[in-house]
Amino acid sequence: MTTTATGTPTAPPAERRPMTLHRLREMHARGEKITMLTSYDAMFTRLMDECGVDTILVGDSLGMLVQGHTSTVPVTLDDMVYHTRCVVRGNRHAWIVSDLPFGSYQEGKEQALRSCVALMQAGAQMIKLEGGGWTPETVYFLTERGIPVCAHLGLTPQTVHALGGFRIQGRDQAGADTLRRHASELAQAGAAMMVLELMPSAVASQVQADNPGLMTIGIGAGSGTAGxxxxxxxxxxxxxxxxxxxxxxxxxxxxSIEDAIRRYVSEVKGVRFPDESLHGY
Incomplete structure (x- = not known):
């Protein structure tokens, strides 16, 4: 028990509970925005956790930001296992999502399962994979075996060469319709969360409206997502x-870095970031 400057007793701050998939779904159901940041090591993870970040993504973006590659393609499963272990050691409360790297799930659902097992044994609580169209069968196979899955549509960095570079996806009606169809197929297959990257905000908002139980996480997709x-x-x-x-x-x-992270959490929770006039498409 602590006291104020006048000596009045005050209750200690509530202990933050570890995040679970159930709690994330409760947040989404009541309209609270979900915050996520990438992390690749224990120290930054600990700081994010202390600042109240809900979910931490061990992204294969480490290929460019940590390893110095020009894309995410060279990242291996062993790399992802190593960095997942590092992140887990620095975490107490946040929900940990790890990327399946390029080449670790494209051969089929059995390969995907083996890769997921390696990441979850390293401490991941949810696995993220990119792409639609061919992936729902794999997502269903994984979720039926108790593996929470985060899908990823829009700009998918592992296939950036096939997409013609870092370009906005779903600008025309045909592209938007394809994104919406793929999102619904993935949600029906059991994906609980979905990153929507670099697409018009109207398309991302429609994906969320089409699949109200799906937790969409936007990056360059406007403010109509769940986080x-x-x-x-x-x-x-x-x-x-x-x-x-x-x-x-x-x-x-x-x-400070701590202040920047706290501001990010506050701006997302307060629906002040992203600002459609500055960050939308």
């Missing part, structure tokens, strides 16, 4: 060069 994710290096403006339009330099508004 938001940013790459840590982008929101801290560590990334060299011009930030993507959908990102925001939270370090410019505060004096």
């Amino acid at each position: 938001q994710v940013l790459v840590l290096h982008d929101m801290l403006h560590v990334t060299r060069g011009k930030l993507p339009r959908f990102a925001r330099n939270f370090m410019a508004e505060g004096g």
Whole structure:
């Protein structure tokens, strides 16, 4: 028990409970925005956890940001297992999502299962995989075996060469219809969460409306999603060069990394980020 300056007793702050899939679904049901950031090591994870970030993504973006590659394609399953273990050691409360890297699930559902087992044994609580059309069968196979799945549609970095570069997806009606169809197929297959990357906000909002129980997490997809994710290096403006339009330099508004992360959490929860006029498409 602590006291105020006048000596009045005050209750201690409530202990933060570890995040679960059930709690995330409760947040979504009551309209509370879900916060997510990428992390690749124990120290930044511990700081994010202390700042109240709901979910932490061990992204294969580490290929570019940690390993110095020009894409996520060279990242291996062993790399993802290593960094997942590092992140888990720094975490107490956040929900941990790990990426299946390129080449670790494309051969079929049995390969995907083996890859998921490796990541979950390293401490991941949910597995993310990219793409639609061919992936629902794999998603169903995994969820039937107790593996929570986060899908990923829109700009899918592992197939950026096939997409013609880092381009906005779903701009025309045919593209938007395909994204909506793929999202519904993945949700029906059992995906509980879905990252929607670099697409018009109207399309992302429609995906959420089509699948009300699905927790959509936007990045460059407007404010109509259930939550938001940013790459840590982008929101801290560590990334060299011009930030993507959908990102925001939270370090410019505060004096420390901790303050920047807390501001990010507050802005997402308060539905002040993203600002459609600045970060939308």
